[in-house]
Each structure stands twice: as C-alpha cells, then as structure tokens.
C-alpha cells in the first residue's frame with residue numbers, strides 16, 4: 001500500500017454532499033481538512049454545487065469560506081427550467097453562469113443526464129451537441145469557467161442486461177444505471193455528439209470525466225485529445241478500466257501526460273486515495289481496484305502503472321493547476 005502520494009495531489013473530480021461525497025456538508029470542515037492532509041491532497045474540487053444556486057451558495061459558504069485555498073466549488077445548469085423558460089432557456093442558463101462565477105464558482109459541472117434524460121420545453125430529448133445550447137458553452141469560455149462534463153456511462157450499461165453483460169452484477173444492484181438502447185440513444189451517438197460539442201467551442205475548456213467517458217477505448221479518447229486542444233480528461237472512478245489493460249493504459253498515460261487530471265470521485269476517502277496512489281505509483285500486479293471486498297465494477301483485478309516521477313507530478317497536480325487555473329498556494 002502507498003500511504004502518501006509521492007507528490008502533492010489536486011483531486012480534480014470529487015464530491016462533498018450525498019450521495020457521492022459522504023455528506024460532508026453536514027460534518028465539521030476541520031475534520032475534512034485533516035483527512036485531506038493525511039491523504040496528501042492539497043486541493044479538492046467539489047462538483048456538488050448543484051444545478052441552481054442554492055446548493056452552490058451553501059457549499060461556497062461552508063467549504064470555500066472555511067479554507068478558500070483548499071477547495072474549488074463548481075456550479076451547474078438547471079435543466080428543469082427549460083420547461084418554463086422555453087426558447088429563452090439557453091440565454092437564461094448562460095446568464096446564471098455569470099451569477100455563479102460572481103458568487104465564487106470556479107467551474108461548471110455537467111452531469112450525465114445531459115444526453116440521456118434532459119428534455120427541452122417540447123419534451124424532446126436534447127442531444128449533447130444541440131446547437132441551441134451554444135450560449136452556455138461560449139459563456140463558460142468567456143468567463144474562464146472550465147467545464148467538467150460526464151456524458152453517457154460505461155459501455156456495458158448500454159448493452160442488453162443479461163448474463164453476458166460484464167457489469168451484470170452491478171446493474172443488478174443499480175437497475176437505474178442501465179441505459180439500454182433503445183429507448184436510450186446508442187453509446188456512440190452520445191460520444192460523437194460530445195466530440196462535436198468540444199470541437200465546436202474551441203475557446204471553452206472541457207474536461208471529460210472518467211477517462212473522457214470512454215475508458216474502454218483509449219484509442220478513441222486519444223484521438224479526441226489529438227483533435228481537441230481545448231480538451232483534457234480525468235481518471236476518476238476508472239481504475240478498473242485502466243488497470244485491466246495495463247500496457248495500453250500505461251502508454252496512454254505517458255503519451256497524454258500533459259492532458260490528464262487526477263480525480264478520485266469516491267468522496268474524501270483515505271483508503272480510496274491510497275488505492276489510487278498504489279495504482280499509479282507501483283508495479284503491483286493483480287489487485288482489487290476497489291476498497292470493498294469484491295471489485296464493484298466487474299469481477300476482475302488490475303495491475304499498477306508504475307508511472308515515472310515527472311508524469312506523476314503532472315497528473316497529480318500541475319495539469320490541474322493549468323486547466324483549473326489554480327494558483328500554487330497550498
């Protein structure tokens with residue numbers, strides 16, 4: 001086990017509320033900071049600012065106020081307002097970003113319902129590259145708000161749910177994670193729309209969550225990184241995917257070492273951090289990628305990446321400083 005990371009870490013993808021962040025908005029902040037110190041995490045991106053400003057303000061007041069140099073809080077888009085605002089929705093949502101930025105938000109989080117469930121005022125499913133939403137993405141660029149975006153989900157969640165599905169067990173535990181197509185759009189339709197979106201808004205910085213939302217196909221993700229200079233990815237919650245293709249993943253992490261951000265997505269969980277460090281730093285073979293007894297994203301084990309120090313430094317911290325515009329103050 002690796003108790004401390006070799007270099008200071010910025011966790012660029014995590015949560016602090018329920019259900020993903022351990023409900024820290026109801027626990028003492030000093031305990032949270034002690035925990036992050038113990039884990040070697042110098043800065044923490046909290047993506048739980050929510051869709052409107054209510055949660056955002058709560059998190060800014062609670063975490064950012066207590067330790068401004070330790071936390072970045074991301075805002076969101078309240079898609080439910082499309083129904084009432086009608087054609088004026090995109091401009092309205094773009095203006096909310098301005099308000100969120102003034103209040104202290106340092107980025108925008110787009111959650112996976114976008115492309116799967118979000119509907120416009122005529123109740124039509126909205127495509128990821130819907131041109132009407134241009135004002136939101138352009139405004140985020142003008143305001144210098146990086147967009148952490150998660151579209152689609154693991155490929156297996158789009159496949160038929162039967163005993164041949166490699167995530168069958170997990171889908172049995174979480175039936176709401178199944179996006180079998182139809183009725184949902186096919187996985188590649190969402191991904192191609194995502195790439196269109198990022199290519200269309202070249203002055204806006206996008207971060208593709210979870211290995212660019214397609215850890216199963218590092219070739220595809222690498223091509224998108226090649227084609228889109230305004231694009232970076234995080235590695236959160238995909239140790240299972242990276243570590244089952246260790247040769248390709250190691251080459252990928254080294255080749256794109258300037259474009260990859262560290263993220264845990266497991267809440268501020270010491271054991272989960274240590275597992276991430278073990279994965280990135282050691283050449284340990286065939287271990288559980290999950291802190292539970294049974295690997296939770298499919299019953300396989302992973303091999304470590306034993307990344308060189310200069311690559312580790314970038315993925316742990318310096319890439320995030322550049323992409324998220326974080327000053328070195330922690």
Ligand SMILES: [Zn+2]
Pocket residue numbers: 013014015020047265
């Ligand atoms: Zn997340």
